[in-house]
Amino acid sequence: MDEFALIRQYFTNNTASVTESSSFVGIGDDCAVLDASQGDLVVCKDILIEGRHFFADVDPFLLGHKALAVNLSDLAAMGAKPLACLMGIALPKADPQWLKPFSQGFKALAECFDCALVGGDTTRSEQGIFISVTALGLAEQPHVLRSNAQVGDDIWVSGELGAPKVALELLLLQQQRSLNHAELSLLKATRRRLEQPEPQVTLGLLLKPYVHAMIDISDGLLQDLSHILKASQVGAIVYEEQIPIDGALLDSEVLNPEQRSQAVLAGGDEYQLCFTASLNNRSYIEQLALSSGTKLRRIGKIIAESDLVLLDSKHKVIENLPQGFNHFA
Amino acid sequence: MDEFALIRQYFTNNTASVTESSSFVGIGDDCAVLDASQGDLVVCKDILIEGRHFFADVDPFLLGHKALAVNLSDLAAMGAKPLACLMGIALPKADPQWLKPFSQGFKALAECFDCALVGGDTTRSEQGIFISVTALGLAEQPHVLRSNAQVGDDIWVSGELGAPKVALELLLLQQQRSLNHAELSLLKATRRRLEQPEPQVTLGLLLKPYVHAMIDISDGLLQDLSHILKASQVGAIVYEEQIPIDGALLDSEVLNPEQRSQAVLAGGDEYQLCFTASLNNRSYIEQLALSSGTKLRRIGKIIAESDLVLLDSKHKVIENLPQGFNHFA
Numbered sequence: 186m187d188e189f190a191l192i193r194q195y196f197t198n199n200t201a202s203v204t205e206s207s208s209f210v211g212i213g214d215d216c217a218v219l220d221a222s223q224g225d226l227v228v229c230k231d232i233l234i235e236g237r238h239f240f241a242d243v244d245p246f247l248l249g250h251k252a253l254a255v256n257l258s259d260l261a262a263m264g265a266k267p268l269a270c271l272m273g274i275a276l277p278k279a280d281p282q283w284l285k286p287f288s289q290g291f292k293a294l295a296e297c298f299d300c301a302l303v304g305g306d307t308t309r310s311e312q313g314i315f316i317s318v319t320a321l322g323l324a325e326q327p328h329v330l331r332s333n334a335q336v337g338d339d340i341w342v343s344g345e346l347g348a349p350k351v352a353l354e355l356l357l358l359q360q361q362r363s364l365n366h367a368e369l370s371l372l373k374a375t376r377r378r379l380e381q382p383e384p385q386v387t388l389g390l391l392l393k394p395y396v397h398a399m400i401d402i403s404d405g406l407l408q409d410l411s412h413i414l415k416a417s418q419v420g421a422i423v424y425e426e427q428i429p430i431d432g433a434l435l436d437s438e439v440l441n442p443e444q445r446s447q448a449v450l451a452g453g454d455e456y457q458l459c460f461t462a463s464l465n466n467r468s469y470i471e472q473l474a475l476s477s478g479t480k481l482r483r484i485g486k487i488i489a490e491s492d493l494v495l496l497d498s499k500h501k502v503i504e505n506l507p508q509g510f511n512h513f514a
Numbered sequence: 515m516d517e518f519a520l521i522r523q524y525f526t527n528n529t530a531s532v533t534e535s536s537s538f539v540g541i542g543d544d545c546a547v548l549d550a551s552q553g554d555l556v557v558c559k560d561i562l563i564e565g566r567h568f569f570a571d572v573d574p575f576l577l578g579h580k581a582l583a584v585n586l587s588d589l590a591a592m593g594a595k596p597l598a599c600l601m602g603i604a605l606p607k608a609d610p611q612w613l614k615p616f617s618q619g620f621k622a623l624a625e626c627f628d629c630a631l632v633g634g635d636t637t638r639s640e641q642g643i644f645i646s647v648t649a650l651g652l653a654e655q656p657h658v659l660r661s662n663a664q665v666g667d668d669i670w671v672s673g674e675l676g677a678p679k680v681a682l683e684l685l686l687l688q689q690q691r692s693l694n695h696a697e698l699s700l701l702k703a704t705r706r707r708l709e710q711p712e713p714q715v716t717l718g719l720l721l722k723p724y725v726h727a728m729i730d731i732s733d734g735l736l737q738d739l740s741h742i743l744k745a746s747q748v749g750a751i752v753y754e755e756q757i758p759i760d761g762a763l764l765d766s767e768v769l770n771p772e773q774r775s776q777a778v779l780a781g782g783d784e785y786q787l788c789f790t791a792s793l794n795n796r797s798y799i800e801q802l803a804l805s806s807g808t809k810l811r812r813i814g815k816i817i818a819e820s821d822l823v824l825l826d827s828k829h830k831v832i833e834n835l836p837q838g839f840n841h842f843a
Contacts (some may be wrong), residue, residue, distance in 0.1 A: 188538075212659060213660070213745065213806075214592070214659055214660050214745075215558060215588040215589075215591035215592055215660070215728075215729060215730060216556045216557055216558040216588050216589060216591070216592045216594065216651070217556070217557050217558070218554050218555065218556050218557075218653065218657050219554065219555040219556075219557065220554060220704055221550040221551070221554075222550070222551045225547050225548065225549060225550075226548040226549070226550035226555060226650075227547050227549065228542060228545055228547075228548065228600065228607060228632070228633065228648075228650065229545040229546075229548070229600075229633060230600045230602050230634050230635050230646070230648055231602075231635050232602045232603075232604055232644075232646065233634045233636050233719045234604055234637060234638075234639055234640070235640075236640045237637065237639070237640060244798050255656060255676075257543050259544040260544075260545060261547070262544040263543070263544055263545045263547070265545065269557075271557065271558075271559045271648060273560075273561045273602075273646045274561075274676070275563050275644065293778050304557065304558060304559065305559050305561050306561045306562075306646075308563060308566065308567075309563075309566060310563055310566070310642075310644075311563070311564075311566060311642065312623060312641060313639075313640065313641070314643070315563075315604065315639075315644045315646075316559075317559070317561070317602040317635075317644075318601060319557075319559055319648040320717070321557065324546070324547065328547050330543055331531070331542070331543050331544070332537060332543075332663050352789075353538035366599075371637035397720045399544075400544060401544060415540050416542065416543075421812070509767065
């Protein structure tokens with residue numbers, strides 16, 4: 186099968202509206218053409234590499250989903266509405282058994298958010314699968330940046346944390362030895378959060394008018410919060426007991442408290458949002474959480490001193506903060 | 515060095531205006547934010563893989579240049595003005611000796627076309643370098659598509675063809691054995707066309723109002739022309755003797771006529787433009803070629819029958835057309 190047939194077969198026939206408007210050009214020309222006049226253009230690009238960001242034997246449908254989800258999560262952190270996406274993929278062979286479910290997983294999520302797949306590049310790699318997706322969105326000014334956290338702001342986080350890191354550790358352990366019953370239960374309860382993350386696009390859109398700074402916590406809560414602090418030239422006090430923990434981690438006896446804490450504070454592959462907002466918006470945000478069924482928790486405050494202070498349940502400072510995920514560490 | 519320091523050090527401080535306008539957000543947030551309201555948004559993405567699209571020991575400055583050039587060439591084929599770009603790169607280690615010249619080559623070309631580097635992703639690969647660049651541009655309607663070639667149109671091509679393919683073949687040969695003097699001369703005369711292609715952005719902008727269909731010929735002249743023909747549901751007569759050949763190929767005794775013909779007709783990695791235009795615009799296009807010093811040659815005509823007919827100097831049909839570059843062939 187040649188490259189062009191491959192692209193046509195698996196990455197076309199997107200149901201989104203791109204082919205229905207004469208001013209739009211989708212897959213099949215040198216470039217895609219889009220109307221991006223209804224707001225400022227918001228654009229991001231993430232890379233996923235076999236053996237580093239996913240296992241070679243991961244379900245291709247879930248991988249297709251995740252390849253787009255991690256980019257939509259970046260749009261969510263800007264409070265942007267998805268507009269379109271481009272798929273770059275290099276793979277050792279054009280295997281329909283793999284490409285079909287991969288493209289289905291990708292397109293199913295694209296349809297959820299009306300985010301048309303409009304182009305990209307497909308090529309052969311010498312070894313391993315390499316995926317690079319670009320997502321485009323639209324947002325009105327003023328934009329929600331990392332650099333606008335204000336002293337006195339509440340710090341919030343969405344969802345419940347820790348499951349992706351625990352699932353990853355168990356999958357790595359499984360490559361060494363068989364898992365016992367409790368470990369298998371925990372893997373089953375956490376694996377979907379690792380392999381099929383739900384980008385918080387709708388939440389980002391709802392929150393946008395009410396927040397000062399926002400980020401997705403794909404590198405782990407503490408590391409991504411520290412990006413906000415650095416960009417805003419402020420510090421933070423975070424109360425560890427306020428940080429929402431995935432129920433599966435609390436129910437399991439597999440993890441000791443330190444492992445659980447490490448997963449929640451520093452585990453990567455979380456696609457929840459961390460944001461700061463004025464106290465004046467506290468009741469709106471609490472109401473939004475209630476009405477939308479989304480978990481939103483206040484976990485701390487922005488302070489003037491440039492430091493990230495983590496307090497335990499007795500408000501004692503926790504030293505030796507765990508390191509977040511760091512690609513070149 | 516951690517990922518973030520790496521990105522900051524080599525891929526920031528772009529001289530383009532992105533950081534000077536308050537409505538723009540560049541590298542360092544979840545997404546870049548751009549004003550794309552002055553035209554329709556034109557977007558493309560190309561992948562370059564070590565061992566497939568470039569040699570491991572290629573000059574990193576030239577590779578940085580090429581990584582952007584191949585994308586700007588796609589914008590050129592749409593007659594679009596570059597707006598911004600994103601760099602995705604995975605590499606086995608963060609080596610400053612490599613990253614510094616790579617980023618310099620990339621940014622030097624970006625500056626040439628006022629195409630700000632606004633974001634991307636950097637990560638570690640298990641093996642080999644993988645580059646995925648996304649380029650964004652702006653173009654006014656009506657757009658120059660592949661699908662609008664008209665029966666009776668002249669077929670044109672810019673530049674002189676064949677050098678990239680010849681350089682590639684010689685570099686591959688050099689991995690097998692030492693090159694002789696004539697081969698080394700030919701490599702020296704052709705190598706820059708392979709490693710530092712000049713995207714025809716300015717030419718694309720000038721041509722846009724006067725052409726019906728346009729494409730860059732990165733997959734080789736005949737293959738890319740056939741994309742126009744298929745999209746437009748037309749055919750073509752092409753006169754082989756009209757096709758412009760790189761002077762280095764004509765001067766050298768290394769190549770036999772068949773090798774030369776193969777390089778010119780089917781050699782990939784050409785970043786020239788092939789386009790079709792009405793006879794009414796012939797004098798404008800010839801004038802544009804003269805005044806801009808750009809070589810533009812009429813090589814054939816669009817016909818109604820869906821076929822690509824190549825004629826030799828005696829107007830006899832050449833059978834067995836060479837195949838173009840095909841990633842999964």
